[in-house]
Amino acid sequence: GAGVSQSPSNKVTEKGKDVELRCDPISGHTALYWYRQSLGQGLEFLIYFQGNSAPDKSGLPSDRFSAERTGGSVSTLTIQRTQQEDSAVYLCASTSSYEQYFGPGTRLTVT
Amino acid sequence: AQSVSQHNHHVILSEAASLELGCNYSYGGTVNLFWYVQYPGQHLQLLLKYFSGDPLVKGIKGFEAEFIKSKFSFNLRKPSVQWSDTAEYFCAVREGGGADGLTFGKGTHLIIQP
Numbered sequence: 510g511a512g513v514s515q516s517p518s519n520k521v522t523e524k525g526k527d528v529e530l531r532c533d534p535i536s537g538h539t540a541l542y543w544y545r546q547s548l549g550q551g552l553e554f555l556i557y558f559q560g561n562s563a564p565d566k567s568g569l570p571s572d573r574f575s576a577e578r579t580g581g582s583v584s585t586l587t588i589q590r591t592q593q594e595d596s597a598v599y600l601c602a603s604t605s606s607y608e609q610y611f612g613p614g615t616r617l618t619v620t
Numbered sequence: 621a622q623s624v625s626q627h628n629h630h631v632i633l634s635e636a637a638s639l640e641l642g643c644n645y646s647y648g649g650t651v652n653l654f655w656y657v658q659y660p661g662q663h664l665q666l667l668l669k670y671f672s673g674d675p676l677v678k679g680i681k682g683f684e685a686e687f688i689k690s691k692f693s694f695n696l697r698k699p700s701v702q703w704s705d706t707a708e709y710f711c712a713v714r715e716g717g718g719a720d721g722l723t724f725g726k727g728t729h730l731i732i733q734p
Contacts, residue, residue, distance in 0.1 A: 542721050552710060554721030565720055600664070607652060607671065609722065611664040 511535070513612035515601050521618045522591055530586045530615045534603030541584050542609060543576060547597035555599075558584060591619045622647035624713050626725035633701055634733050641696040641728050643685075643711030650716030653694040655685055656724075658708040667709075670694065671716070681705070703732045 514533045522528050534541050543555040554568040558578040569575070573591075578584040588595055596619045602609040623646045633639060645651065655667040668679025675687040685696045694711060708729050712722040 540719050551726035552724035554723065557721045559719060568721065608666055608669065613663045
């Protein structure tokens with residue numbers, strides 16, 4: 510079956526603009542995770558959803574970051590008033606048990 | 621908070637050499653442990669995982685890892701590497717029994733020279 514998909518694959522935005530990143534998990538996967546991969550920082554956990562609720566938002570770096578999930582499926586990660594330090598690859602993963610399957614990521618560049 | 625250390629940031633080996641990548645974690649309770657690989661231009665893939673039982677786990681492509689609880693370690697090994705093993709390798713940990721997000725190490729960039 511299809512894996513985790515993310516869109517867009519690349520996004521270039523100007524500092525101060527808002528961006529929305531989308532994740533389509535594997536069908537039937539109940540849990541969905543967002544991570545950020547940046548140079549020198551490795552992979553950082555941002556937020557996870559169980560169904561439509563987010564039990565753990567501890568990794569969101571600031572209140573400019575928010576995420577939602579609707580219908581237990583698609584999730585969007587929104588970054589408001591983007592800053593240059595937000596430039597990174599944003600990865601989404603989904604799981605039905607313990608193994609997380611990762612998407613290809615969205616490369617965000619803030620100029 | 622838990623943390624994961626990968627001590628080798630860059631490793632260069634020749635084909636057929638043996639590989640061991642170190643991974644240490646800080647959490648003292650029950651853990652789930654993972655190694656992921658990211659080949660150039662591809663997304664993260666699971667190499668192997670440990671939840672419980674035999675501390676020596678075997679994964680795909682000839683990789684294995686040993687969980688040593690007393691040393692808080694989960695080192696990745698392969699007896700004979702191939703050029704196609706060139707990739708970024710990430711160790712990750714999660715507190716056992718939960719569905720929390722993974723805590724990753726900073727990764728090891730492995731280059732295999734033909």
